[in-house]
Amino acid sequence: MAAEWDWESGEGLLGIDDPAEWDAAFERGADHLGTAVIGLAFQCSLEDASPRIVRAMQLPDRDQRGYAFTAAGTAARLNGALTPELYAALRAEGPGRKSIAENAIDDTLDYVPFRQLPLWLKCWKVVSKVQDKLKTWRLESAYAFSDAWKALRRRR
Numbered sequence: 197m198a199a200e201w202d203w204e205s206g207e208g209l210l211g212i213d214d215p216a217e218w219d220a221a222f223e224r225g226a227d228h229l230g231t232a233v234i235g236l237a238f239q240c241s242l243e244d245a246s247p248r249i250v251r252a253m254q255l256p257d258r259d260q261r262g263y264a265f266t267a268a269g270t271a272a273r274l275n276g277a278l279t280p281e282l283y284a285a286l287r288a289e290g291p292g293r294k295s296i297a298e299n300a301i302d303d304t305l306d307y308v309p310f311r312q313l314p315l316w317l318k319c320w321k322v323v324s325k326v327q328d329k330l331k332t333w334r335l336e337s338a339y340a341f342s343d344a345w346k347a348l349r350r351r352r
Contacts, residue, residue, distance in 0.1 A: 206231045213239035218248050229255060230263025237267040237274065245271060246279040253285050258296070265289070265296055269303030276307055283314050291320045 200208040203221055206228035212218060212235035222229055233252040236245040249271065252264030268282050278286075286304065289297035304313070305321050313321070 201232070203228060203232075210235040211239065212236060215240060215244045215248060222248075222251060228260070230257070230260030230267070233264050234267045234270060237270040242271055242275045242277065242279060246282055250281050250285050253289070262296055265300040268297075269300040272300070272304040273307045276309065277312060278304060278308065280314075283317065287314075287316055291317075291324075 201212055201217065202208055203226040209228055209232040212232045215236060218229070218232050218236055221232065230252050233245070233249050236248055245267070249264055249267045252267065253261055255261050255264065265286075268278065268286065271282065272278055286297050286301055289295055291297065291301045295301070301317070301320070304317065305324075310318065310321065
């Protein structure tokens with residue numbers, strides 16, 4: 197199976213199903229660890245993938261860290277839950293716009309039942325819903341004002 201995993205090009209790493217192989221690649225500083233951790237999220241149990249996802253979230257390459265957060269979102273989608281370590285890593289990165297964890301947190305909010313979320317994430321869900329509603333009202337008001345202005349200008 198290892199022959200299918202090309203650490204140089206990243207080819208085949210989405211199919212990786214051996215956490216020990218990922219650990220060995222991490223130890224030798226291989227490329228494409230973020231890509232491979234997405235494969236672990238798909239192929240392995242949450243308990244096996246979680247510590248590797250957390251380690252990949254700390255990689256120096258921002259792109260590979262981004263893939264690690266994609267893996268966390270994938271794990272939330274597939275399992276309907278995350279481990280306490282993954283919740284802690286998401287919290288450390290922070291919710292909100294422009295956060296590398298934004299999509300992973302959104303996936304978690306969408307696929308993990310509300311009652312299973314940690315308190316900070318429950319609060320974030322409420323805050324984000326209020327922000328979305330306020331943005332909707334602002335846009336609807338702007339559109340209504342724009343339409344009224346256009347109607348008034350046509351009457352002249």
